[in-house]
Amino acid sequence: MRYIADMHTHTVASTHAFSTITENAVWASKHGIRYLGMTDHGVAMQDAPDTWHFENLKILPDHLEGVRVFRGIEANILDSDGNTDIYPDKKEIYYGILEWVNVSMHLQTFTPSTKTEHTKAYINALKDPHVDVISHPDGVRYDYDFDEVARACAAYGRLIEVNECRLERGGASYDRYRQILGCCEKHCTSIIVSSDAHFYTHIGAFELADKLLTETGFPEELVVNADEERFLGYIKTRKERIGKNV
Ligand SMILES: [Zn+2]
Numbered sequence: 113m114r115y116i117a118d119m120h121t122h123t124v125a126s127t128h129a130f131s132t133i134t135e136n137a138v139w140a141s142k143h144g145i146r147y148l149g150m151t152d153h154g155v156a157m158q159d160a161p162d163t164w165h166f167e168n169l170k171i172l173p174d175h176l177e178g179v180r181v182f183r184g185i186e187a188n189i190l191d192s193d194g195n196t197d198i199y200p201d202k203k204e205i206y207y208g209i210l211e212w213v214n215v216s217m218h219l220q221t222f223t224p225s226t227k228t229e230h231t232k233a234y235i236n237a238l239k240d241p242h243v244d245v246i247s248h249p250d251g252v253r254y255d256y257d258f259d260e261v262a263r264a265c266a267a268y269g270r271l272i273e274v275n276e277c278r279l280e281r282g283g284a285s286y287d288r289y290r291q292i293l294g295c296c297e298k299h300c301t302s303i304i305v306s307s308d309a310h311f312y313t314h315i316g317a318f319e320l321a322d323k324l325l326t327e328t329g330f331p332e333e334l335v336v337n338a339d340e341e342r343f344l345g346y347i348k349t350r351k352e353r354i355g356k357n358v
Pocket residue numbers: 186216218247248
């Protein structure tokens with residue numbers, strides 16, 4: 113597949129990442145990535161930028177090096193009610209600016225609980241219309257009902273991520289993604305392939321994810337970033353969902 117977007121990438125604003133947004137955009141531009149999500153960590157993470165970072169994303173131009181840069185976040189799911197570190201008092205400001213929202217669970221910000229609680233957490237997080245993607249849904253510490261979450265994503269029109277960085281780490285990810293993709297195919301849940309790059313050379317490099325999709329025979333029409341028209345169709349739907357002018 114040919115991928116035109118990478119909607120989960122980090123910059124030096126998260127201190128364990130090492131490239132600037134300009135370096136990221138230059139690389140993306142040279143490697144066929146036309147849409148780039150700048151999604152640094154939500155404020156509850158130790159290495160995350162301050163709220164000022166997100167509030168000031170508005171100063172970025174829409175395009176860098178010809179690449180459309182989406183002002184985004186990787187927000188932390190904090191509890192089984194699906195609350196995230198886009199806190200209630202900041203929602204209005206953040207959502208006036210943010211164009212892309214990945215949500216995920218991290219050890220620093222969500223103490224692993226039961227399968228039922230994790231399932232609830234994911235499904236409740238989707239009730240926020242601004243949430244686009246459940247990121248790295250393969251974590252073994254956060255077991256959940258793959259089938260129920262894939263069904264909820266399909267019902268709410270949201271995306272499940274296949275995360276290249278997790279596949280590179282190995283471990284249980286392959287097996288878990290195989291099961292997750294099976295559920296996505298069953299419910300016609302769209303997915304997105306992302307690098308989760310913490311250094312610019314990883315942007316748009318989806319070798320393992322692509323191999324996995326080929327091996328599992330996953331339907332290309334459900335891969336939202338493998339076709340420009342499909343990706344832009346998702347963006348249009350997203351805008352309608354959050355009540356922005358298309
Ligand atoms: Zn993460």
